[in-house]
Amino acid sequence: MKRRDFLKAAAGGAASWAALHGMAYAAAAESPPRVALIGCGWYGKTDLFHLIQVEPVDVVALCDVDQQMVDEAAGLVAQRQTSKKRPATYGDFRKLLAEQRPDIVLIGTPDHWHCLPMVEACKAGADVYVQKPVSYDVVEGQAMVAAARKYGRTVQVGLQRRSTPHLHEARERFLDSGKLGKVAYVDIHSYYGGPGDFPPTAQPPAHLDWDMYVGPADWRDYSPGIHPRSWRACREFSNGQTGDLCVHLLDAVRFFLGLGWPRQIAATGGTLMRSPDSNINVHDTQTALFDYGDVQLVWNQRNWGENPDPDYPWGATLYGDKGTLKISVWSYDFIPKGDGERVHRKALEEREQYPEDVAHKATELFAAPATRAHMRNFIAARRAGERPVADIEEGHISSACCILANLSMELGRGLRWDAQAGRVIDDDEANGRLARTYRGDWVHPTPENV
Numbered sequence: 056m057k058r059r060d061f062l063k064a065a066a067g068g069a070a071s072w073a074a075l076h077g078m079a080y081a082a083a084a085e086s087p088p089r090v091a092l093i094g095c096g097w098y099g100k101t102d103l104f105h106l107i108q109v110e111p112v113d114v115v116a117l118c119d120v121d122q123q124m125v126d127e128a129a130g131l132v133a134q135r136q137t138s139k140k141r142p143a144t145y146g147d148f149r150k151l152l153a154e155q156r157p158d159i160v161l162i163g164t165p166d167h168w169h170c171l172p173m174v175e176a177c178k179a180g181a182d183v184y185v186q187k188p189v190s191y192d193v194v195e196g197q198a199m200v201a202a203a204r205k206y207g208r209t210v211q212v213g214l215q216r217r218s219t220p221h222l223h224e225a226r227e228r229f230l231d232s233g234k235l236g237k238v239a240y241v242d243i244h245s246y247y248g249g250p251g252d253f254p255p256t257a258q259p260p261a262h263l264d265w266d267m268y269v270g271p272a273d274w275r276d277y278s279p280g281i282h283p284r285s286w287r288a289c290r291e292f293s294n295g296q297t298g299d300l301c302v303h304l305l306d307a308v309r310f311f312l313g314l315g316w317p318r319q320i321a322a323t324g325g326t327l328m329r330s331p332d333s334n335i336n337v338h339d340t341q342t343a344l345f346d347y348g349d350v351q352l353v354w355n356q357r358n359w360g361e362n363p364d365p366d367y368p369w370g371a372t373l374y375g376d377k378g379t380l381k382i383s384v385w386s387y388d389f390i391p392k393g394d395g396e397r398v399h400r401k402a403l404e405e406r407e408q409y410p411e412d413v414a415h416k417a418t419e420l421f422a423a424p425a426t427r428a429h430m431r432n433f434i435a436a437r438r439a440g441e442r443p444v445a446d447i448e449e450g451h452i453s454s455a456c457c458i459l460a461n462l463s464m465e466l467g468r469g470l471r472w473d474a475q476a477g478r479v480i481d482d483d484e485a486n487g488r489l490a491r492t493y494r495g496d497w498v499h500p501t502p503e504n505v
Contacts, residue, residue, distance in 0.1 A: 087111045091157035091181075093148045093172045095119040095128035096283045097417050098186060099163020102213065104418075105426045106161070106184075107135050108409060110434050116155040118145040122262040124283065135411070146264055148172045152179040159437075162186060165286045166293045167272040170195035173210070174500050177202040182209040182437045184430070187306075188298040188454035189447065191272075194490035196451035196458075197477055198500035203447045205505060211433035211443040212450025215422065216307035216384070218429035220403045225387040226311050228398070229380050234391070236377030241308050241352045243371040245300045249358035250288045253280035253334050271497035278334070288335045295337035297457045301354045304371040305345070306445070306453035307382065308352060311373070316452055317345040317352070321469030322460040328359045343460035344469075354460065384421050462488055 090112045092103045096119070106112060114132050119125035125144045133141040145151040152160075152175055160176040162169055162185040173185045183203075189212055190196035203210040216222055229235040256276040259265035265277045275281075275291045286292040287299050308314070324341030326333075339359060345352040362368050370383035378391040389398040403424045405412070412418040429445065436443035462485060463470050471480040479485040493499045 087113045088158040089113050089115045089155070090159045090161065091116040091118070091142075091151055091155055092128070092161045092163065093118045093151070093176075094162060094164035094168070094186075095121075095125045096163060098213070099161065100128055100131065101415070101418060102161050102163055102184065102186070102426065102430075103132065104135060104411070104415060105423060106430045107132075108411075109427050109430050111137070112159070113138065113140070114142045115157060116143045116145060116151050118148045118151045120146055120264040120267045121282065122146065131415075146267065149175060152176060152181070157181050159184070165268075166298060167191045167291065168270055170199055170500060171271065171497070173199050174202040174505050177206040177208045177210070178505075180206070180208075182433075183447075184211045184213065184433055185447070185450075186213040187450060188294060188302045188457060189450045190454055190458070191292075191294065192489060192491045193455045193458055193477070194499065194501055196455050197502045198505050200448050200451050201502035202500070202505040209433070209437035209440075209443060210447035210450075211429065211436070212445040212447060212454075213426075213429070214303060214306045214445040214450055214453065215425040215429040216303050217310050217444045218432055219307075219384070219422075219425040220428065221387055221400050222307060222382055224400065225380060225382060225389070229378070229389050230311055230373075234377060234389070235373065235375035235380055236392075238312060238373050238375045239350050240374045241312075241350070241371055242355065242374075243301060243304045243308065243352060244355040244357075244367075245296055245369045246357055246360075246362040246364075247296070247300075247368060249329075249337075249339050250285055250335060253278040253285070253288075269494070271493035271495070271499070273491075274494060288337055290336045293337065294458055294461050295341075296356050296358070297338075297341060297343070297354065297460055298454070300369055301343070301356070301460070302453050302457045303384075304369075304382070305352065305354065305456060306449070308371055308373070309449075309453060312350065314347055314350070314352075316472060316474035317347050317456060319346045319469055319471045320344065320456060320459045320463055321346070322354075322464040324356070324464050338461075338464065341460070341464060343463070345456055345460075384425075 092099050095117050114136050117125050117128050129141050129144050133139055160181040160183050162172050169185055170190050173183050176183050189199055256278050259277040272291045322341055322343035325338050327340045329339055341356040343354040367381055367383050373380040381388040386401045402421045405424045406420055412423050432444050459470055470485055473480050490499055
């Protein structure tokens with residue numbers, strides 16, 4: 056599909072840019088939506104606080120397997136929301152959904168816990184804002200799309216680069232205008248260092264339900280270093296930096312260029328620099344190719360050595376025949392071919408308008424305007440009955456691409472993808488690994504059983 060045709064088609068399904076910024080929609084006379092948060096850690100609370108900033112809501116319930124964390128979050132929410140009401144707290148999302156029947160559910164859990172709460176929230180009649188990557192495995196993502204469609208729910212994915220003001224400006228100024236020219240190659244990269252080893256395993260504290268934390272994932276003994284924020288270094292709970300960082304900018308590039316599924320994915324890499332005795336089990340090096348035929352997207356991850364571009368340690372570079380465009384969450388740079396004017400732009404900051412962002416030390420100030428715009432788009436889309444800018448299907452495509460890159464790396468071969476069938480072409484072993492085996496009594500959703 057040509058990019059202009061893609062954008063024309065998308066215009067009918069996504070809320071407008073004006074609505075994205077909350078500039079032009081009339082709110083119907085209605086009670087504030089009843090909101091629940093599942094996963095009260097770093098980004099769960101951050102997302103909820105940004106929603107409270109842009110929309111009158113009634114936060115009725117919070118859920119987390121860490122009792123201390125959910126109690127702390129309840130106190131903060133009581134300070135933030137207009138009613139000063141302290142929300143009910145839960146340790147099991149199923150009980151929350153059954154008792155509270157919220158209108159909106161935010162999911163900010165570790166990656167391995169995105170799918171089941173999202174599917175159950177859709178069944179319970181809630182619209183959902185779920186963090187990226189949408190799923191741990193490919194079939195989970197397929198089931199999540201199926202659940203959203205079956206139950207007619209609005210589902211926004213936390214891929215807020217699609218709502219980042221300076222990136223929208225870059226797209227309009229240099230892609231839509233034609234100043235970048237034809238783009239045939241994009242480099243997406245992360246040169247961040249990796250985490251240190253975890254402390255030895257230990258008994259989990261009494262306030263943490265570790266069995267529920269692990270949930271359907273393969274069992275891993277508790278270590279004080281894993282919870283609350285270093286679970287991303289556990290393969291049992293995450294897809295590593297590919298699922299954490301690549302997904303953001305891969306999704307942004309797809310949005311810029313109007314790309315859907317690649318025709319094949321091939322990746323190499325692994326744990327090349329860590330000690331064999333390390334208890335960190337996610338890769339520290341990866342190069343992945345997402346082959347779209349006339350445009351090639353390449354992901355480069357290296358958690359060691361020198362960063363070759365200090366201004367863009369995590370970013371993407373789009374190479375056009377008329378210039379080069381560098382993008383990141385902090386800025387963009389356009390470098391024209393020849394003697395044209397170079398353009399540099401920093402990310403929008405709104406700390407003066409929203410001083411509570413600074414008060415909440417965990418806020419990513421560079422991402423706050425984007426997340427607020429993303430929340431406005433979500434609310435506008437659910438009111439209008441339209442698909443939001445980062446609809447669950449778009450989130451699934453970007454997430455599954457990253458999951459398939461890891462699978463290609465682990466299998467040691469490229470994967471040709473049949474987007475219509477949702478399967479790898481002529482590779483039974485790869486298809487057998489599109490869904491992990493759930494632990495214990497947890498049942499893995501499929502598109503057929505949601």
